[in-house]
Amino acid sequence: CMFIAADPGSFIYSSKTDSDEVCGIYFLAGPDQKIEINFLTFDVPCEHRGLISVVDGWELNGEVFPSEMDHRLPLKQRISEFCGKNIGVKRSFTSSQNAAVIRYRIPKPGKGFTLFARFLKNPRPCNVLAASLSEPYTLRNYGRRVNCTYVALYPGTVQMIALGVGVSNFLGSSRTTETGTLRKCDETSPQDQVIIGGSDGLDTSEVRVVDSICGIDSKPDYHEVVKYGVTSVRLISSGFFENSVTVQVLPLKSELLDANLSI
Numbered sequence: 350c351m352f353i354a355a356d357p358g359s360f361i362y363s364s365k366t367d368s369d370e371v372c373g374i375y376f377l378a379g380p381d382q383k384i385e386i387n388f389l390t391f392d393v394p395c396e397h398r399g400l401i402s403v404v405d406g407w408e409l410n411g412e413v414f415p416s417e418m419d420h421r422l423p424l425k426q427r428i429s430e431f432c433g434k435n436i437g438v439k440r441s442f443t444s445s446q447n448a449a450v451i452r453y454r455i456p457k458p459g460k461g462f463t464l465f466a467r468f469l470k471n472p473r474p475c476n477v478l479a480a481s482l483s484e485p486y487t488l489r490n491y492g493r494r495v496n497c498t499y500v501a502l503y504p505g506t507v508q509m510i511a512l513g514v515g516v517s518n519f520l521g522s523s524r525t526t527e528t529g530t531l532r533k534c535d536e537t538s539p540q541d542q543v544i545i546g547g548s549d550g551l552d553t554s555e556v557r558v559v560d561s562i563c564g565i566d567s568k569p570d571y572h573e574v575v576k577y578g579v580t581s582v583r584l585i586s587s588g589f590f591e592n593s594v595t596v597q598v599l600p601l602k603s604e605l606l607d608a609n610l611s612i
Contacts, residue, residue, distance in 0.1 A: 363461035391462035395432040412552040415476035494588030509571035511595040515541035534563035540587035547577025
């Protein structure tokens with residue numbers, strides 16, 4: 350009873366059994382969108398151990414994306430739990446990125462909820478869960494001191510399409526000559542770099558680093574294979590530069606590789 354919703358719209362759930370099973374809706378919007386969830390009605394009896402949980406991000410097997418090190422809010426402020434019955438008052442939640450989860454346990458037949466989900470424009474996306482197996486994506490820091498991570502839920506080949514990290518400051522001055530793709534930047538420029546790596550779950554703080562790069566390169570000839578179940582590209586920024594990196598993460602196999610994180 351877990352499924353992915355890649356489109357906005359109305360969702361109605363009415364429990365048919367007294368089972369304690371936890372079900373979930375995993376919302377996945379476009380990379381430049383965030384998700385607004387409005388509970389129009391809900392009747393979830395607390396006395397029957399009923400509960401609804403809304404997560405700002407995706408949660409699987411006890412791991413959450415974005416990780417705490419990449420998110421502006423601590424984890425406890427990103428999870429909202431409630432039960433009971435609304436009396437003319439709706440509950441609304443808005444995610445920080447293009448991923449959000451609703452998990453619910455309603456062991457009372459006839460009880461449930463109605464919600465409406467909207468996908469809103471995110472003017473400065475940071476952490477992004479890949480919604481496509483082939484579309485390139487550009488991570489940017491918009492001059493901020495921030496870590497932003499692009500995650501694909503499959504082993505993949507990371508292809509670099511454009512790179513500009515640690516070379517242009519927020520006042521607009523920049524180098525006029527390309528440096529090419531510089532390797533091992535975790536040793537030479539740890540505050541502004543791109544880390545390519547992988548992990549076995551959604552917690553990207555546990556990423557195993559495959560490579561770290563920086564520099565300016567408009568036509569990089571760069572490919573890196575990540576054989577872990579989750580492929581991640583993290584842009585680390587000091588706030589002194591306008592950093593951006595455009596990447597494409599292609600699956601190692603043609604079919605959708607969801608065996609490691611099947612919902």
